[in-house]
Amino acid sequence: MIDHDAVPPAEDITRFYQPELARVIGKWQMTEMMVLLRLQPASGERLDHAPGQFLQISLPGYGEAPISFCSSPTQTDSFELCVQSVGNLSEALHDLRPGDFVGVRGPYGHGFPVEDMRGRDVLIVAGGIGIAPLRSLINYMADRRRDFGRVIIVYGARNPSERLFVEDVEAWDARDDFETWFTVDEPDETWTGMTGVVTVPLREVEIDPARTTAAVVGPPVMYRYVAMELLNKQMAEDDILFSLERRFKCGMGKCGHCQLNDLYVCQDGPVFRYTQLIGRTEAIEVWAPDEQKG
Numbered sequence: 001m002i003d004h005d006a007v008p009p010a011e012d013i014t015r016f017y018q019p020e021l022a023r024v025i026g027k028w029q030m031t032e033m034m035v036l037l038r039l040q041p042a043s044g045e046r047l048d049h050a051p052g053q054f055l056q057i058s059l060p061g062y063g064e065a066p067i068s069f070c071s072s073p074t075q076t077d078s079f080e081l082c083v084q085s086v087g088n089l090s091e092a093l094h095d096l097r098p099g100d101f102v103g104v105r106g107p108y109g110h111g112f113p114v115e116d117m118r119g120r121d122v123l124i125v126a127g128g129i130g131i132a133p134l135r136s137l138i139n140y141m142a143d144r145r146r147d148f149g150r151v152i153i154v155y156g157a158r159n160p161s162e163r164l165f166v167e168d169v170e171a172w173d174a175r176d177d178f179e180t181w182f183t184v185d186e187p188d189e190t191w192t193g194m195t196g197v198v199t200v201p202l203r204e205v206e207i208d209p210a211r212t213t214a215a216v217v218g219p220p221v222m223y224r225y226v227a228m229e230l231l232n233k234q235m236a237e238d239d240i241l242f243s244l245e246r247r248f249k250c251g252m253g254k255c256g257h258c259q260l261n262d263l264y265v266c267q268d269g270p271v272f273r274y275t276q277l278i279g280r281t282e283a284i285e286v287w288a289p290d291e292q293k294g
């Protein structure tokens with residue numbers, strides 16, 4: 001819920017929208033549509049984000065957009081963003097070269113509640129580009145491994161060539177203390193893994209529902225079916241976390257562009273507990289409890 005008391009006096013408000021400069025120090029083309037940017041604040045100060053938070057990135061003449069952090073906060077000298085080329089700004093971000101500058105403001109929003117997740121098993125469910133914010137959480141847990149119980153990763157991509165962070169994925173797969181399940185919707189001749197949407201491996205994963213927190217990020221259509229699977233596994237609604245995407249403008253609870261009933265997705269989210277979303281039919285295609293019996 002928005003905190004109106006937090007609105008600063010009018011003369012101060014512009015500083016909240018003022019981006020700071022960050023320099024591109026690395027760039028990798030991950031797939032045809034996706035680029036990974038490594039950035040460093042020009043001030044030399046850390047942004048200190050939490051997994052699941054986002055920042056507003058801008059280029060003069062092209063605009064500003066929210067992008068999730070995809071690096072772990074344990075990576076302290078820089079941060080990474082994974083950008084899909086979809087429009088004016090993101091295409092321009094794809095043209096950046098090391099040494100170029102962008103504007104950034106943030107971090108913003110509520111990320112994954114990592115403190116509440118300590119000691120618990122964590123089930124990651126990623127679909128498509130949803131692996132980007134979840135990579136931040138997975139690599140955080142890798143660096144703080146003793147703080148968490150089982151780490152189970154279920155990642156689905158449309159086809160093998162659209163899989164992101166392939167090196168990370170191989171590193172997670174090679175660890176004895178991570179359990180990994182990878183699937184693609186449309187296999188090709190190179191693919192030897194599972195085939196089908198993300199709920200196919202998810203159905204096979206065995207969990208202790210009382211000690212598991214699920215972190216789910218993917219296309220909105222996925223949420224309904226993933227929620228059904230997790231509730232069928234007797235998970236509590238409060239232990240299921242979804243990250244939502246909406247059109248953002250200010251990114252910090254001032255303009256109302258992202259409003260979902262009484263929630264400001266940018267400020268109250270983007271990570272929400274499923275309990276917070278039930279009854280807000282606009283949020284995700286919310287699953288109706290009667291369907292569980294089918």
Ligand SMILES: Cc1cc2nc3c(=O)[nH]c(=O)nc-3n(C[C@H](O)[C@H](O)[C@H](O)COP(=O)(O)OP(=O)(O)OC[C@H]3O[C@@H](n4cnc5c(N)ncnc54)[C@H](O)[C@@H]3O)c2cc1C
Nearest residue numbers: 065066067068082083084086087088089090245246247270
């Ligand atoms: C919390 C959050 C985190 C995000 N994280 C990432 C990320 O890690 N990587 C990434 O590539 N993108 C991410 N996005 C989406 C990104 O902000 C948009 O794609 C952005 O608008 C691109 O700007 P543009 O000027 O290139 O394209 P635009 O011209 O703004 O949009 C191009 C097309 O995409 C559609 N679109 C734009 N934003 C959204 C949206 N939020 N939901 C649905 N459709 C949209 C537009 O309707 C249009 O058809 C995130 C969005 C949110 C809200």
Ligand code: FES
Nearest residue numbers: 249251255256266
């Ligand atoms: S984007 Fe402005 S209130 Fe959320």
